[in-house]
Amino acid sequence: MKKLVAEFIGTCWLVLGGCGSAVLACNYPGAGIGFVGVSLAFGLTVVTIAYAFGHISGAHLNPAVSVGAWVAGRLETKDLGPYIVAQVLGGIAGAGILYLIATGNGSNIGNFATNGYDQLSPGKYSLLAAIVTEIVLTFIFLLVILGTTDDRAPKGFAGLAIGLCLTLIHLISIPVTNTSVNPARSTSQAVFVGGEAISQLWLFWAAPIAGAILAGLVYKYFFAEKN
Numbered sequence: 001m002k003k004l005v006a007e008f009i010g011t012c013w014l015v016l017g018g019c020g021s022a023v024l025a026c027n028y029p030g031a032g033i034g035f036v037g038v039s040l041a042f043g044l045t046v047v048t049i050a051y052a053f054g055h056i057s058g059a060h061l062n063p064a065v066s067v068g069a070w071v072a073g074r075l076e077t078k079d080l081g082p083y084i085v086a087q088v089l090g091g092i093a094g095a096g097i098l099y100l101i102a103t104g105n106g107s108n109i110g111n112f113a114t115n116g117y118d119q120l121s122p123g124k125y126s127l128l129a130a131i132v133t134e135i136v137l138t139f140i141f142l143l144v145i146l147g148t149t150d151d152r153a154p155k156g157f158a159g160l161a162i163g164l165c166l167t168l169i170h171l172i173s174i175p176v177t178n179t180s181v182n183p184a185r186s187t188s189q190a191v192f193v194g195g196e197a198i199s200q201l202w203l204f205w206a207a208p209i210a211g212a213i214l215a216g217l218v219y220k221y222f223f224a225e226k227n
Contacts, residue, residue, distance in 0.1 A: 003057035004082055008090035010049040010061045015094030015188050018042035022113040022178075023102050035174045042179070043167030050159030058149075059159075062182040063087055064208035068142035071216025072224065074149075084184075091188030099192055114189045114197040115180040115204045123175040130177045131207050137169045138181045138211030139218075146219040180204040181211075 021041035025033045033041075050059045058075070060066045063084040069075040075083070095112075102109050114120065117130035125133075144165040148158035166181075173179045180186045186204035190197040 004086040006053040006057040007086040011087045011090030012094035014045045014061045015091045017045035019113040020098050039167045039170035043163040047163030064212040068212030068216040072220045087184040091184035095188035112189050112193050114193050115178045115186045116200050125176045133173050133176045134207035135211040138208040139215045142212045142215030
C-alpha cells in the first residue's frame with residue numbers, strides 16, 4: 001500500500017507541477033515562463049519526487065515507466081496493474097486540483113495542457129509526427145531510467161539524470177504533442193477537456209507504452225548484467 005500511495009501522490013505532483021506551470025504560468029502577462037519554464041517544471045517534479053519516494057516505490061509516476069520496468073524485469077507482474085491504477089488516479093487528482101485553481105478567477109480552462117496531434121498539436125504536427133515523437137522519446141526516457149537505476153550506475157544521481165532527461169524531452173516535443181511520454185499525465189488532462197482530447201487519447205497510451213516496451217527489451221537483452 002505504501003508504494004501505491006507514493007505513486008498516487010507522486011503522479012499528482014507531476015501533473016499539478018508540470019501541467020500547472022503550463023496552464024497558469026506559461027503565458028502569464030509580462031512574466032510568462034514559456035516552453036523552457038514548463039520543461040523545467042516537469043523535470044523538477046520528477047527530481048523532487050524521485051528523491052522523496054524513489055526508495056519507496058521507484059517513483060515511476062507513469063504507466064509507460066512501469067511497463068518498461070516490468071519488461072526489463074525490474075517490476076513484479078503483481079505490481080504492474082496496481083501501479084498503473086494509482087498513477088492514473090493520482091494524475092486525475094492533480095488535474096482536479098489544477099482545475100479548481102485555474103477556474104478560480106472566472107477563466108475557462110482552455111486546452112488545459114492536453115496532448116494532441118493535428119489541430120490539437122501546438123505546432124499543428126501530423127499524427128505520424130506525434131507517433132514518432134512519443135515512441136522515440138519514451139524509448140530514450142526509459143533507457144535513461146533503467147540505466148541510471150542499474151546497480152552498476154553511480155549512486156545518488158538517478159533522480160537528477162531522469163529529471164534532466166524529462167526536461168530535455170519537453171524542450172524537444174512541446175511544439176509537437178505538448179509532450180506526453182506518460183499516459184497518466186495525458187489522461188488526467190483529457191478527462192477535464194473531453195471531446196477531441198478524449199478521441200486522441202489512444203495515441204498517448206499506445207505510443208509511450210510501445211516505446212517503453214522496446215526500451216525494456218533493449219536494456220534487458222543488451223545492457224543488463226547477465227547472471
